[in-house]
Amino acid sequence: MGRYVLRRLLQLIPVFVGTTFLIYVLVWAVPGDPFAGMCGERRCEPGFIQMMTEKYNMDENIVVQYFLYLGNLLQGDFGTTFSGLSVGELIELRYPVSVQLALVAVGIEAVIGLAAGILTGLYGRGFLDNLVLVATLFLISIPVFVTGFVLQILMGFELEWFPPVVGTDPSFYDLLLPGFVLGSLSMAYVSRLTRTSIAENTRADYMRTALAKGQPKRRIVGVHLLRNSAIPVLTFLGTDLGSLMGGAIVTEGIFGIPGVGGLVYEAILQKEGVTVTGVVVLLVIVFLLMNLIIDLLYAVLDPRIRYD
């Protein structure tokens, strides 16, 4: 097990380097004047340009630049923005709320998605099943920002059930509406996946065996069926947590949540290359580690998966 984890971690290194290099090139090797529009309407002062060029080795080859950057990163230095703020501190300030939002979103999608999936999977074929089908189809088809705006206006401004705009340091309740919006798409997938998984496993031979053994129906469903059906659903939820923590740019923007998604979005528009690379590198790490954890979880849930 330990060896497996180590090997997987080693495998992550080339992917990590590749992904971050890709981002670095896209952000820094942009054709044209890198300083165009950086200092507002005016052209940047020659002194500033010179300082920046030196600081970020911008006169070097892009590969050299990248590895110099990576070297600093490994020492925990995310660099500073053009205006002198520490990117590390910026992330520290804004990442927690994004993680909270992602957790709330995954929590909501797990509760509602699982409930809908289990109900339709067990007692499917009928009004409820069709209702859930239509609901999932719509959740999948409506873009997140439309869901966001409509719910914000309806539940936030009109009905005033939830705060329409979330400030810094939000409470759990404040994050419920944005969390629902963020998790709405995956909620539909969780519900479908659960339903399929249950429907497939219901017809599995071992279910018949359990019945033939004289196990009570409730136990067959509760132990055999749900345990087996949970495998793909839990791995999906885990993967989703990984990608939702990678930024909820749209949702954060609609509800005014000062998270990391907003940070990176502003940075891209303002050509704050250091911030963009810093945040994206962090998100890639989170994403890759989450995937590793999912793999391990999968192996724990399904004994047929081996550690080799």
Place this chain on the structure above:
Amino acid sequence: MAVQSMSGTGDLGEGTGVVPDAPLLEVEDLFVEFHTRDGVAKVLNGVSYHVDAGETLAVLGESGSGKSVTAQAIMGILDVPPAVVRSGAIRFRGEDLLKVSDGRRTELRGQGLAMVFQDALSALNPVFTVGFQIEEQLRVRLGMSRKDARKRAVELLDLVRIPNAARRVRQYPHEFSGGMRQRAMIAMSLALDPELLIADEPTTALDVTVQAQIMDLLKELQVERKMGLILITHDLGVVAEVADRIAVMYAGKIVEHADAVSLYRNPGHPYTAALLESLPRLDLKGTELKTIRGLPPSLLAIPPGCPFHPRCPMAEDRCRTEVPGDHRLGLGRTSKCHFAEELVGRV
């Protein structure tokens, strides 16, 4: 289905519809249909057979003849829908299983009747250890403690001669070989000491050498425990040594029912005869192996008259219109063929 309480531990006879002296299991005139998109498939069309304690009945037939469906109907594990039991009775010690409550039925499964499935790899739950799946019954049904159940599970694995049972009990089904898995499946079915064991093609998925071992094991356990055994198979060769009686099924009917010796020596139905002729035989080495022409009929449209007539070498006009009834050919021996008497007298 109603949820069953955990009380089913007492004697099976008390306060139930059990009739003393009744056969252990009696299936009478069972009709089962499957309602599918393409129409109604008449899977069982009046199946009757019986098994006594300490006796082995082999149910023989091609795929789709209804032999497994009968077994599933007995166990009460048919998928409803699409399956519908139209009519008939399944009496276990005189008690009609089709009429008892779901709770009683659950109680009888495992303790009264147990089943061994064909493909142990898919019939065992992949995410639980073999031990867990045996202990589950002991704990839920008999209220045993974890520790006692584990001990008993090891004993059961020992009983079916799985080496290293104490270690094996903690392993998952995929870690077992095919033969070992089938042994574990048998151990599981024996956990609650059933009176009747139904083995549905228990050796089909196994190597030939392993097949013989499993058959021997089943026979031995049956004799030791004086269980009734229903052995479902498509392979006449497999049952030759273990069966007391044989029921041959075709298109959802028992076409011939006889003791094993008479059936082999002198088949009473052209279908049985054809099955026997298609077996490779050492004494007829060098001659061409015979096969049965044609395919089994579609259960959506079973031919009128005798269902076997399109494939039967003896078919005459009346076979196409007249459904043959049971022709008695001696003690406990029947055949659904218009020419049954001629066939038997032929030798």
Place this chain on the structure above:
Amino acid sequence: MTDPTIATQQADAGGAYVTALEHAEPTTGQPGRPGKPRSLWSDAWRDLRRRPLFIIAVVVILFLTVVALFPQWFTSVDPNHRDLTRSRQPPSGDAWFGYDVQGQDIYARVVYGTRWSLLVGVAGSLLTVLIGGTIGLLAGYFGGWLDGLLSRVGEVFSGLPFVLGGIVILNAFRSTGVDSALALVGMVVLALALLTWPISMRIIRSAAISAKQQDYVKAARALGASPWRIIFRHMLPNCLAPVLVYATILLGSFIAIEATLSFLGIGLRDPAVSWGVMISDSRNYIRVAPHLLLFPAGILTLTVLAFVMLGDAVRDALDPKLR
């Protein structure tokens, strides 16, 4: 077989279970069933024709295609004609969907926007499947170090968070200063394809690997057929079904993603006015004039819905497990 539509055909699921019937199927003489050969595709087609969701989806998609090709058939109003005096006027008999901030007819703009949204979806999913499919076939067929390398490259691209990756790529493209509508579409399509190809690669790769292990492919190789012949004659047809389903659903989601990117200000823009661009333009007026958002968003949702339903239906029809 994720789709709950099987509810409409109760017998299906049961049918898959009936061992007796499986053997009964191939025999002749079934009522109303001539014994003509049945392939995966003809079976799927037979199945699809009976699904109401499939028929609805196809009708919607055909209609949208006509709208995209011939928008002038559906409106005589110039979508770019501005009249600030009627800014944000609600729907009326003159303008079914009302007017936007600059007094442009929203209905006309939605009609003319169809082609841009559909174009992004169609071109995006085609390019994605083409890139992913080619790489997946190569990786699956040749295996070994090539497979390892291509799979790692795929992981690099799928390691990027999707929207974030899209923003970074499009932002990089934007500084190249292209302005024509088709070039804008091309950029968005390229960005979408770059970020999604690893998924279609994985689907094709595993289909190719399992096809490679089929006896007839082994036989073809043993007989000395060239790799290209094996890939195109034997493996490709077998990989087609899963990728077709994926591409259909992808098409719908690309339309939605384009809208998201446009909403963030980095997708399409004038002159390629897609529904997403219209939604983005409405952003600041949603509370005072919700029709600015609701009409383009409603049509967008309907379109995505049609493609998702189509993909679902095709997948169910092609999944032999359900039959």
